[in-house]
Amino acid sequence: MKFSLVRKIATVVSLILAATMFTGTIIANANANNISNILGAKTFEVVDTGDGTQDTEYYKSDYTTVGELRAAGHRTAEEVLEEGIVLLKNEQGALPLSKGGKVSLVGVTSYDPVYGGTGSGTISVSDAKDYVTSLTNAGLTVNPELTALYTSEDWAQYKRGTEGSFGGTALMIHEAPWSVVDAAAGSTLAQYGDAAIFTIGRVGGEGYDLKRGNSDGIDNGDGLGHDYLGLNENEISVLEGLKAKKAAGEIKKIIVLINYAGMFEAEFLRDDAIDAALWVGALGVGGNAVGRILTGEVSPSGRLPDTMWTDNAKNPVNVNYGAFIFDNATDFDVPNYVGSGMYPEVTLATYVVYQEGMYLGYRYTETRYEDTVLGTPNAGSFDYDDVVAYPFAYGMSYADFSLSDAKVVKTGEREYTASVKVTNTSDKFSGKCSVPVYVSKPYTDYARQNKIQVPSVELVNFGKTRVLAPGESETLTITLDEKFFASYDAYGAEGYVLMDGDYYVVVGGNAHEAVNSLLAAKKQNGVKVDESKMVGSGDASLVTKFTLSFNKDKYAFSDAVSMLDGTENIRVTNLFDFADINRYSGRGDNAVEYYSRDNWAAVSMDMTNGHATLKMTDQMAKEIFAQVPEMTGQYNNSAGVPAKYRQPIPTDDGQYPTYGAQNGLSLINMRYDENGEEISFFDPVWDTFLDQLTWDETMNLVSSGFHMTEPAESVAKPATKDENGPNGFGGWAFWSGYYTGKNGLAYRKAAAAGFVDAEGNVGEGADPEGWTKMTGFPANGILAATFNQELALRAGKIIGEDGLWAGCSGLYGLGMNTHRSPYLGRTCEYYSEDSVLTGLIGAAETYGIESKGVHVYNKHCALNDQEETRHGICTWLSEQALREIYLRGFELPITLGGAYNTMASFSRFGTQSAAACPELAENFLRGECGMKGIIVTDAYGDMNGSQNIEPYFEMAYAIYHGGSDIPDGAQPQSEGHFAKFESGYSEMAWQMRRAAKRIMYQTLWSNAMNGISSTTKIVKLTPAWQTTLYTVDTIVYVLFGLCAVWTLAAVFADEKKRLGK
């Protein structure tokens, strides 16, 4: 009996194990490359069959060790912060502080700095410098009693933090109230009273926007009050307490540091008791810069990348910020309910209208200001001083600079050169000075007739001096592209036009100073200016006027070589009518009045009900449903896509591409021809090459791309490793530091030195620096605030070097979206409210990254300017605003910086998913901009219904119609969506081939090819985890086999016995 029980137990257990292992092995093998990528397992080996003398380091490093690179990286991050920190206020020369001074650091963030953002923008901060270290290194003595208190277990409740889970995160300020601080600190505040430095910290990141409301943030101190970007009750108590101490003579100065990547409501800084204030952004690993700035080792030279409002409720963009629901969506069977998960969203029935059009940030504040001063009809009431705390490009310095001899001359057919002499008039401080240049275009009858909006001033370029000693001068020359003088005319010329009239080029100053200079120049030219309404004064000598004639042809064609067909000068014309609700063919009765200079009175400040309202139409529903997974409608619901909206990809009987040909071409052979000439993307030899791909390889390439591209053995294409993020490589994917990527310099050097074992693991003796992580840069807003393209280039080179050493040939970044609202959760990843500043800094940084064979995937193209309900949201805006603001940040890094790749956003252009939008992917990015590489979706698992929200995007749809090339994720292997296209879908097969070609091309010109020559072969390896899996499989199957035989024999015997009876 016992024997029988053992047999049964053994058989059942082995059966369950065998079934589990069998299924698990199938699943694991179907996702082998993803698993290997995550585990960092070696999947192929490069074997040189030649003499090994060929130089295969196509992208070379400037460093010999990881240590050297890291030191350079940290120094560069510090430089970025030194030049990006913005001095907002400095009464009576309160700053800099004297070295040796005794200071008190106050506030929870003083002891827990905000280094970066959260989510995919996470950086490694294990060796970042905190404030105490930074100030101490700079020669200040920090109040040790306060340090001990703020970092003690007793004060554990006073620590900035989060509550809730990802997506439902509540951001907690948890500032220690003054009563607690004062009681605990006692007399030490006076002992360390040369200055009290109060740090106000806020954090943002992926997946959420910041909490906002109609009034300022007076709450109980937990961050859950009305407004996360206002002071909370405890912070106000600290300020009041410090002011009392100052009034009592116990402390000499109050200095405020705003440690947040974006802008804070800043009216409170007007308080006379606050002596100085600095916006320090998010620090990255450059924290030492703060001490150097405070002590005057470095003079501040940053300029704000955004407008800093007194109160964000005065920013009209916020009226239309967020997501709104088409109330009538259910009339068309479009689900308008939220998912049931932890972070519920509506993905098929939400919309947002960028009703402000061109008037975002300073384009709004300065234009309304100019119109108010000029007495323009319908200017409405606008009190500039009440609205703007600090304008765009505002920034003080310890040094004083004067601008003289400003002139702008036309130096080419479309080139202007601005020059200005910058003199440091300070007698004490050295420093750098950046010089923004703005253009003011004419707002003509033509503009009015064709709904072209013309902001008062717009940034067109900028320059920055070297460090100027007291009395020293430097003449900056800044080249201006006349294309930035042109406006996009969607109604008349359907392209860029130069309008007839006077153009003013303003050199230097922040946006408000520029407008004041513009007004002074206009006054000189006879324009009536009501100076009583001016806030500040201008300098007409900094303004140069040009009179241009109407021209709709000069900028009617792109400058790039189209990557669609290799032609040049393709026509730039309306591509996105469907994203403008006023021009969309399926708009029905919908219409929106975008903000206009002719009617400022129409601008609503009603944050609750002032937003544009839209109704869904049948055409909208049809287009939305066309892009969702074919079989799935509502998640877990039997309805599916309504029958009338089902639009499956059609079959055809066309001829498929050739697969599996033996043509003897490896990917490396596609770089240069026999004459040493670079092989063009359009060379017919690519067809010969691509014929070698098998169907399965093609399918894998376009269906699997989770932070990688798949390898293809037939053509010796290696897998690539593509990782986050926008502030530098970092995060969870680099658990082995620089050794993570097997094709990285760090790993290959360790292997060459004999420190890598047979299974590919780096062992003892290898450079310990190799286990560290890459440089985490300050917030991109800080980089933008440097107004220094050369520094951005150097930062980019460090990121590129990090990729080269860590084995990454792709960066999921940079973040090129727009700071549309201060409440954007992901501000840390993006640069500015201004598209030209975003584009030019991003282009320089991109150029540096690309120079090391690391391809950027600039993200999230486009209109991902909010995090809340970002999935599938229908975004409506004018084509002028789309092109001049939201796409320019992506355009310039491609045309000027050579950006290879782009990541599409979760958003929709109108109803069209950005990830499946041929007008964006084909016509704009590849055609107009000449982008050479690929487009990856944003996280695919969020889009296809795998999450508990409505699916709103199908990869097959994107490939078929010409959108994305690979998903950031994988398709379900169980159903194999691309597998079903193996016959009867030739058009799909050719589209897959085109995407595969682009994947090949971008890999070919990346550092993934380092170490591969024409005489090397790529030999596929079975990684250790797979070998282990097969070993366990074998044991389990044998065990089950034995048990099965045993059981059958027992059953047979039993049955025989029964028959015998």
Added chain:
Amino acid sequence: MKNRFLNKAPGFRVLLCAIAASLVTAVAYAIIYSSTRFMSWAAFGILIGGAALALALVLCGLERFAPSVMLVASLIALMFHIYYIYFFISSVATGIQFSGFPLDFYVNFVLYGITLVLSIVCVFMPVEEK
């Protein structure tokens, strides 16, 4: 016919419960997943087929083989279900916005689990007449 269900060992009742659980699981599974890409019709068929075969064996007086049939069927069905649902699980777990698993996801797995456990239990229990 009635006699076939009388005077049976306790394991027989468990077997009937397993058969019933299998049918309930199949129906619930179809309700939850039939409109999605995560539906395995093979799993559904094997659940129904296994239960039908087990019932047929009972009716033929061969109920001693029915627990094994139920065990194999419920296990294979579960494997098919896992094979078709794993992508959903991995996406939810690794997606940017971890949304958690919905209630019906758990209900379905619990039903599969009950069917499998009952099938295993009756393998170890006598099912024939006392």
